[in-house]
Amino acid sequence: MTCALVPGVPALLPAYASIEDPVADLRAACLAVVGALGPKVRVVAFSESGARVARHLLDAVGAEEVTDGQAPVLVVANGSAKRAPTAPGHFDERAEAFDDDLRRALLEPLPTALGAIDAQLADEMWADVAAIRTLGDLLAPGDRAEVGYDDAPYGVQYWVVRWV
Amino acid sequence: MTLRLGRRSFADDATLMMAIVNRTPDSFYDRGATWAEDAAFERVAAVVEQGAEIVDIGGIKAAPGEEISAGEEKDRVVDFVARVRASYPSLVISVDTWRAEVGAAACAAGADVLNDAWGGADPELVDVAAEHDAAIVCTHTGGVTPRTRPFRVEYDDVVAAAIGDTVAYAERALAAGVARESIVIDPAHDFGKNTFHSLEVTRRLGEMVATGWPVLVSLSNKDFVGETLGLPVGERLVGTLAATAVCALAGARIYRVHEVVEARQAVDMVWSIAGRRPPRRAIRGLA
Numbered sequence: 001m002t003c004a005l006v007p008g009v010p011a012l013l014p015a016y017a018s019i020e021d022p023v024a025d026l027r028a029a030c031l032a033v034v035g036a037l038g039p040k041v042r043v044v045a046f047s048e049s050g051a052r053v054a055r056h057l058l059d060a061v062g063a064e065e066v067t068d069g070q071a072p073v074l075v076v077a078n079g080s081a082k083r084a085p086t087a088p089g090h091f092d093e094r095a096e097a098f099d100d101d102l103r104r105a106l107l108e109p110l111p112t113a114l115g116a117i118d119a120q121l122a123d124e125m126w127a128d129v130a131a132i133r134t135l136g137d138l139l140a141p142g143d144r145a146e147v148g149y150d151d152a153p154y155g156v157q158y159w160v161v162r163w164v
Numbered sequence: 165m166t167l168r169l170g171r172r173s174f175a176d177d178a179t180l181m182m183a184i185v186n187r188t189p190d191s192f193y194d195r196g197a198t199w200a201e202d203a204a205f206e207r208v209a210a211v212v213e214q215g216a217e218i219v220d221i222g223g224i225k226a227a228p229g230e231e232i233s234a235g236e237e238k239d240r241v242v243d244f245v246a247r248v249r250a251s252y253p254s255l256v257i258s259v260d261t262w263r264a265e266v267g268a269a270a271c272a273a274g275a276d277v278l279n280d281a282w283g284g285a286d287p288e289l290v291d292v293a294a295e296h297d298a299a300i301v302c303t304h305t306g307g308v309t310p311r312t313r314p315f316r317v318e319y320d321d322v323v324a325a326a327i328g329d330t331v332a333y334a335e336r337a338l339a340a341g342v343a344r345e346s347i348v349i350d351p352a353h354d355f356g357k358n359t360f361h362s363l364e365v366t367r368r369l370g371e372m373v374a375t376g377w378p379v380l381v382s383l384s385n386k387d388f389v390g391e392t393l394g395l396p397v398g399e400r401l402v403g404t405l406a407a408t409a410v411c412a413l414a415g416a417r418i419y420r421v422h423e424v425v426e427a428r429q430a431v432d433m434v435w436s437i438a439g440r441r442p443p444r445r446a447i448r449g450l451a
Contacts, residue, residue, distance in 0.1 A: 009451060
């Protein structure tokens with residue numbers, strides 16, 4: 001099944017638009033990956049901002065949100081928000097290793113690892129990973145990940161990935 | 165309403181900085197600093213670099229003083245307008261004059277706006293604006309003679325008078341053939357007004373904005389700021405910016421200023437507070 005991952009970054013929302021887009025590259029990557037999912041998309045997002053971002057991205061590419069279990073899936077989640085002293089959650093020395101493990105599990109992919117993320121550690125890392133566990137059910141070991149974005153420009157780890 | 169100032173049009177939500185450029189030896193603020201043509205030209209370059217959308221070139225100081233003939237005023241202004249136009253093809257050039265004869269020559273040299281600070285003292289100025297498809301600024305002076313100071317002026321309601329006169333002037337410009345989108349009104353702080361009048365006009369500027377005509381305010385370093393704070397020329401920037409902020413919140417569109425950078429920051433900040441302008445770059449709490 002086709003699925004994609006984007007981060008639930010509120011700066012992507014029109015209500016929070018700036019004159020100079022602080023997330024221009026991320027936005028472009030999100031639109032490309034969501035646009036490639038097709039006209040009907042199922043959304044898996046557990047945070048309020050994540051759900052809003054998903055709705056906005058679907059609107060922006062003209063896609064419709066459906067609950068059909070067979071539809072391509074858009075998962076909204078991100079890594080740690082403690083990657084730098086200027087990060088929302090300040091710096092935590094465990095954050096980079098946490099994100100490295102998560103990156104490997106996403107990109108290999110390792111469905112079992114994705115389904116078994118340490119929830120307490122994720123909370124401590126301010127990582128929005130609840131929706132990623134769903135990927136453990138959706139992905140198979142042979143799926144190929146196409147990475148559209150992999151960076152932590154504001155101390156929060158974002159990935160934009162599409163699996164085919 | 166979209167605003168068109170000669171060769172340039174501006175969106176409904178745009179605010180504009182009109183930088184004062186004096187070709188005078190005796191204006192109150194700069195005291196002749198840009199009297200020499202090259203100095204005035206350097207001032208134009210500086211304010212363009214600072215982001216001013218408009219330069220307002222004037223050849224006669226507003227206060228009483230030596231009589232300046234129309235010929236002398238043209239000598240000071242017209243060739244200079246042509247020089248600025250040649251160097252800045254898309255800059256909006258305004259000329260601060262009440263005389264139709266001077267306005268016509270300035271428009272022929274490339275001016276976009278006739279800023280009549282004296283409330284239509286020369287009835288033919290609107291015809292010049294129409295003929296050259298220039299914009300016109302319609303100010304309120306209470307009917308005083310150009311270059312006179314207010315003396316014991318009384319109004320039943322200064323804001324009603326300002327609205328009545330400027331809107332009547334605007335309608336007269338429209339009837340003369342000036343494009344509707346090229347007519348601006350200005351309550352003209354300190355012109356025909358004491359400090360209490362100028363403070364009230366500032367406080368109630370929203371009533372002028374509500375007329376629908378785009379509003380210009382000229383507040384910069386004026387005596388109503390100085391008297392209110394007890395400060396001389398040269399120490400009025402903070403007071404100017406406070407008044408600027410109040411006018412911006414009310415929705416003024418054009419700001420005639422000495423200090424472009426400071427006024428632009430004040431107006432942008434207020435415009436964003438009012439929800440009319442996005443922040444430059446907001447990521448705090450949104451990453």
